[in-house]
Amino acid sequence: MKKHLLLIVFPLLFTSSIFAQDKDSIMFRTIANEILLHGKCYSYLDYLCNKIGGRLTGSPQAAAAVEYTYQLMESIGADTVFKQECMVPHWVRGEKEKAIVLTTLSGDYPVNICALGRSVATPPGGITAKVVEVHSFEELRKIGKLGVEGKIVFFNQPFDETEIQTFAAYGKAVFQRHSGPSMAAKYGAVGAIVRSMANALDDFPHTGAMEYVDSFPKVPCCAISTIGAELLSKQLKNDPGTRFHFEMSCQTLPDEKSYNVVGEIRGTEHPDEYITIGGHLDSWDLAQGAHDDGAGIVQTLEVMRTFKALGIKPKRTIRFVMFMNEENGTRGAMKYAELVKKNHENQIAAIESDAGGFSPRGFGLGGSTEKKNKILAWKNLFLPYGVYDFLGSEGGTDISPLKDLGAFQLGLEPDSQRYFDYHHTAADTFDKVNKRELELGAASVAMMTYMLSEYGL
């Protein structure tokens, strides 16, 4: 009898699972069609980039972006829209930076630089010193105080081009930008130059956050373009007496009041289970922050618009979050997590889109194997949309404080090849974003959000 029972129950289970997959597959198609035919994210991004512009934390543009997305979520028809106040760092770049390579053998020439975020300024009139080139902290340690004191340290470790995912190359090189200046200061350097975090050889300097260690003097630090870095390196080999002069007037002003912007569609069956999806509203100041992270912001808004347009009533509550200050402080992310904890919210999962508005390829999955496997069972549903790669484990900076609060981490993974052509540079502009690629990314996040809200974890 038992055997017969199994024979009856198994096909039923199988049928019901097939039925659910069919239903979900139809929903995926409906979501994709809605976004590809009636999507608004591209025009939202146009506004954010061309009408508001770069949204450095503390800037008037960041404030304008808060108002814009608040009003947009209201007009899309979120059940609730609210702001979460947080105090944010207020670093400003000041005048356009200047740098000159002073040779002993040939003529002097200017190079393209920009201050790294959070750097101190040079003294008025700038800094001029000899340059010592290194490729690792180990190399710096070996050269030591004797070789470094009074000089400018030039961190020139390029991206590892053999990494297929460019984020892996970034991960291996970014120590120079993040901790290089203080490491240089530890050995008595008067300043630091960092090779831009990029694959391409071009003349865009890439800014980005660095962090001073309190125990060492704060020395000014700039990024040099990859072409500039190659030139300087060659120059130093030919002419070791070469000096570098640079002037920067950036400064850190007192903290400012700012906000995360949060919209909500309440769940119909499990309103106390939350799924947070989002990107970051702030950007660097050199351009429009189109890929980083205007794309993530407008994709999040597109998911909300799509749920409303299609009349999808999620079983679980979806939180749409425009995080403030990812680039130089993550204060918004910390504030959001603080309130989640305070309010004892059951955040079951969080999705971040902060890797550019390119063709989607997959999702990073961070959390227990059991939950991973639940999501991997949905894999075939995503495949027709070019989303096949679930091997990564990265969620995103803004949602990472939610990990310890129980939220499974998901990160949208678009094609990464072009990302570091634009990242943190003057080239990160609206025209670099393809409408359909942006929309397909939004569709992928909408599909994943739908599955999480429908089935939980």
Added chain:
Amino acid sequence: MKKHLLLIVFPLLFTSSIFAQDKDSIMFRTIANEILLHGKCYSYLDYLCNKIGGRLTGSPQAAAAVEYTYQLMESIGADTVFKQECMVPHWVRGEKEKAIVLTTLSGDYPVNICALGRSVATPPGGITAKVVEVHSFEELRKIGKLGVEGKIVFFNQPFDETEIQTFAAYGKAVFQRHSGPSMAAKYGAVGAIVRSMANALDDFPHTGAMEYVDSFPKVPCCAISTIGAELLSKQLKNDPGTRFHFEMSCQTLPDEKSYNVVGEIRGTEHPDEYITIGGHLDSWDLAQGAHDDGAGIVQTLEVMRTFKALGIKPKRTIRFVMFMNEENGTRGAMKYAELVKKNHENQIAAIESDAGGFSPRGFGLGGSTEKKNKILAWKNLFLPYGVYDFLGSEGGTDISPLKDLGAFQLGLEPDSQRYFDYHHTAADTFDKVNKRELELGAASVAMMTYMLSEYGL
């Protein structure tokens, strides 16, 4: 005993297959590293685009490209390099085309057009006529001679944006460009306008081949940009008396002598089994033919360079072919197949790269299920390089005449989202190609070529 024998043989088979996969996986990594660190395809493309330019069949630039790639294959060190003479069509665009929308209610305004390839010219001074807009041949048939005679037919069926692969949308819309003019003439039209084959709304008219049917008059036909098409359509709704004026001076000159350029690396074990890989050397004239198909050409050259640089001695013979005249005649492809047949060559497989220099995603596989399955067994080797999709069946226009001669068809499938932003327009320039994306495509073709040459089919 038999059972025991199986127990012994099976693990051995298993081990040897694992061993082969390991060896191949190391070779894949070696190929990728070589191309990502020392690749030359990007600089080849720079030359082809910026030093030679658009390579319309019969043009001096097409001839220059023949010489350039011939010399390049010699300098890379092919065992043999030779040209295959073929007579090719010689269509020329003439003066920049002009078009004006003549309204009855408001002012007249110019719109951006270009002649379709192989179109006849307008009479001197142009054609001016009322316009009838259609979206299918069925609609045209219903309107019939009474509604069409003496008018210009405007084919305005847009791309189906719900197709995830843009080539599928192209496949559904391209009938208008290819056969529209003769269908219009069948009902007495004096000319035709075709909406550009594109996803994006922009102001680039897209040229491309059309074909006249001998039984109908040859009427001049132009492509209008997608923005122009939307404008014209709106105009016709508001003001049905609107007329369209256009002037084109294109003409078809007598056939010219041209060439395929073919390089060979002879196989060490099965020299009489051939694997053909290639792209097409000609392009349209409006720009540099960077994605279409400079990319395919330089990737083919990169595969040759990589085999030589790494000292890979293929077991089977590899033919590297720069096909002439894919765009408006495929005479090169026909010549190549003719010679394959004449020389009784055993062409086991052919790979074409003619879908742009974007991030690779897969290969179309066309041929028997048995051979497909053999290739699918290699799938996991490709996955770390983002190449996961083997569901398509398209090879490519240039290799398709080899199908009947027994060659299994493979087509490199890059990400398709941006392709029709550039395809056959003035925007198909070198700066639209990303170095790493181009290189990863070359690496994928090199890996597939390696597997085919190593294991056959």
